[in-house]
Amino acid sequence: MTVTVPHGKPTLAEAAKQLGVATEDVDAAFGVVPVDPDRGIYAVQVRADRLPKQPERPSSDYRGPWSNPPIAPLGPVQDDKKKN
Amino acid sequence: MRIPVILVVPAHEHLRAIASEAVNNPAVRLNPTEVPPYPGFQLDASFAPVPLGSAQLGGLETTPQQSQYFAVRGHIETGDDAAPPERAGDAGVFSDPQIRPMLTCGGSPPVGNATTVASLLHVTQVQAKHLDGKQVAVAIVDTGINLQHLQQKIGHAPHFDGAASWMPPGSPPPAPGSWPVNHGTMCAFDVLIAAPHAILIDFPVLSAHYPGGGSIMSGTLSAALAAYGFMLGSRATGQLRKYHAVVASNSWGIFHPTWDFPPGHPGRYCDNPNHPFNIQVGAVGRAGIDVIFAAGNCGAPCADGRCQGRTTGAIMGASAMPDVLTIAGCDTHDHRVGYSSQGPSIANMYQYKPDITSYTHFLGSEAFGIGTPDSGTSAACPVTSGCVAALRTSPKIPPTSLPPSALFDILRKTARQQSGPPHSWNGDYGFGIIDPVAAATAMHL
Numbered sequence: 001m002t003v004t005v006p007h008g009k010p011t012l013a014e015a016a017k018q019l020g021v022a023t024e025d026v027d028a029a030f031g032v033v034p035v036d037p038d039r040g041i042y043a044v045q046v047r048a049d050r051l052p053k054q055p056e057r058p059s060s061d062y063r064g065p066w067s068n069p070p071i072a073p074l075g076p077v078q079d080d081k082k083k084n
Numbered sequence: 085m086r087i088p089v090i091l092v093v094p095a096h097e098h099l100r101a102i103a104s105e106a107v108n109n110p111a112v113r114l115n116p117t118e119v120p121p122y123p124g125f126q127l128d129a130s131f132a133p134v135p136l137g138s139a140q141l142g143g144l145e146t147t148p149q150q151s152q153y154f155a156v157r158g159h160i161e162t163g164d165d166a167a168p169p170e171r172a173g174d175a176g177v178f179s180d181p182q183i184r185p186m187l188t189c190g191g192s193p194p195v196g197n198a199t200t201v202a203s204l205l206h207v208t209q210v211q212a213k214h215l216d217g218k219q220v221a222v223a224i225v226d227t228g229i230n231l232q233h234l235q236q237k238i239g240h241a242p243h244f245d246g247a248a249s250w251m252p253p254g255s256p257p258p259a260p261g262s263w264p265v266n267h268g269t270m271c272a273f274d275v276l277i278a279a280p281h282a283i284l285i286d287f288p289v290l291s292a293h294y295p296g297g298g299s300i301m302s303g304t305l306s307a308a309l310a311a312y313g314f315m316l317g318s319r320a321t322g323q324l325r326k327y328h329a330v331v332a333s334n335s336w337g338i339f340h341p342t343w344d345f346p347p348g349h350p351g352r353y354c355d356n357p358n359h360p361f362n363i364q365v366g367a368v369g370r371a372g373i374d375v376i377f378a379a380g381n382c383g384a385p386c387a388d389g390r391c392q393g394r395t396t397g398a399i400m401g402a403s404a405m406p407d408v409l410t411i412a413g414c415d416t417h418d419h420r421v422g423y424s425s426q427g428p429s430i431a432n433m434y435q436y437k438p439d440i441t442s443y444t445h446f447l448g449s450e451a452f453g454i455g456t457p458d459s460g461t462s463a464a465c466p467v468t469s470g471c472v473a474a475l476r477t478s479p480k481i482p483p484t485s486l487p488p489s490a491l492f493d494i495l496r497k498t499a500r501q502q503s504g505p506p507h508s509w510n511g512d513y514g515f516g517i518i519d520p521v522a523a524a525t526a527m528h529l
Binding site for chain 1: 089188190191226227255267269270290291303304305306307308309310313316317335336337338339343344345349350352354358359360361363364366367370378380381386388389390423427444452456457458459461462463465
């Protein structure tokens with residue numbers, strides 16, 4: 001999830017409040033990660049089952065959930081017989 | 085339809101004479117009026133006849149004077165659906181197909197070695213300008229570096245800054261520089277080809293064990309998000325602040341959109357410039373860090389199996405952001421490797437990717453075993469990162485005066501284009517093969 005805070009890096013509690021979740025539902029180990037500090041954008045990780053209900057049609061200030069796909073090294077090249 | 089053919093024709097004095105003269109004068113031409121006519125065949129007089137001896141398997145006497153048959157080249161006309169004739173008078177008609185170099189693919193042996201790559205990049209000339217990576221940090225955003233293996237391969241300990249490295253959560257993780265020998269060690273080796281004095285920094289995002297993370301060879305994108313967040317802070321006020329420049333080398337990605345949220349989801353990564361990681365790489369670039377990404381290994385005709393046969397729009401996510409330099413791969417014959425992902429990018433992202441091409445599939449680190457190549461666009465990316473680090477050594481181009489976007493523009497403009505008009509883009513090579521000497525010259529370094 002992302003939060004937008006104009007005054008600098010928020011605390012976990014401030015991020016949780018903006019997202020409408022409890023502070024303990026925000027992953028403290030991940031912390032508050034700067035995405036674009038100049039624009040006040042920061043990321044946190046939140047338990048999916050604790051997220052407030054998302055609007056059916058996301059607004060322009062969509063905050064997540066954002067995809068967190070697996071990533072893999074681009075080598076050595078694996079052929080079709082070696083599916084990951 | 086006019087098709088090229090080879091005719092095998094009986095010997096004739098004129099053919100013998102021209103074939104003899106061609107030994108010392110390859111530009112000699114046949115005189116069409118002195119060559120016997122063959123029905124339907126238009127002779128190519130610029131092609132010197134080739135003696136074939138008896139034109140039999142194991143036949144001898146292939147000198148012009150002794151040969152009983154010769155090959156000549158030309159064209160015949162056929163109907164669109166008609167088969168070419170088998171004979172033209174007393175001459176046999178044979179196919180003259182187009183030929184192409186055999187592409188280097190995943191299972192191909194190494195093509196050249198690290199010394200070959202250094203030679204092709206003219207590293208000696210680059211270093212003569214005192215451009216060797218000194219005072220430039222290169223973050224290997226990968227599986228982790230093994231310094232012991234590097235030392236064994238290059239003969240001395242590389243420059244390394246553990247204090248500036250990122251430590252992923254885990255139980256507990258190896259110390260920076262002490263990760264198992266794997267992909268990250270390969271990438272670190274490849275940086276040092278062009279920038280032997282660069283300071284390596286360990287960012288083992290692919291080995292991070294956040295909840296839901298993968299094996300040692302794969303992590304999740306949130307690890308990269310966290311690592312780059314650390315990098316931003318460290319560059320602003322931490323350990324990375326002391327370096328003249330910082331380069332971030334990224335030889336990773338997702339192989340197929342099914343690894344991501346479904347199409348149309350607002351939180352998707354691969355085709356969504358608003359995803360926080362895609363926003364973050366832009367912020368990192370504006371902070372003056374040169375972010376280099378591999379294009380991917382989903383190119384035709386020999387894409388990685390994990391691409392599931394999808395070879396168009398295969399450059400995705402951060403690799404498709406305009407803020408990064410995206411690298412395709414070629415072998416040391418300057419031929420695109422058959423798996424290098426081809427542009428344009430996936431829809432809704434910046435289309436003109438890859439940016440440029442660099443070298444891969446050479447014998448280098450042997451991180452995956454003796455005799456195995458450094459391969460994938462994974463190797464091309466750190467080779468490029470080393471070139472960028474070498475250029476950034478110059479005090480004339482600090483990131484504050486030449487931001488990454490401007491440097492990348494120079495690299496595109498000075499690349500050696502392999503096909504198409506000069507300074508044009510194509511989906512295989514981007515703007516061409518990286519040329520650090522030309523880039524240095526363009527910047528008056």
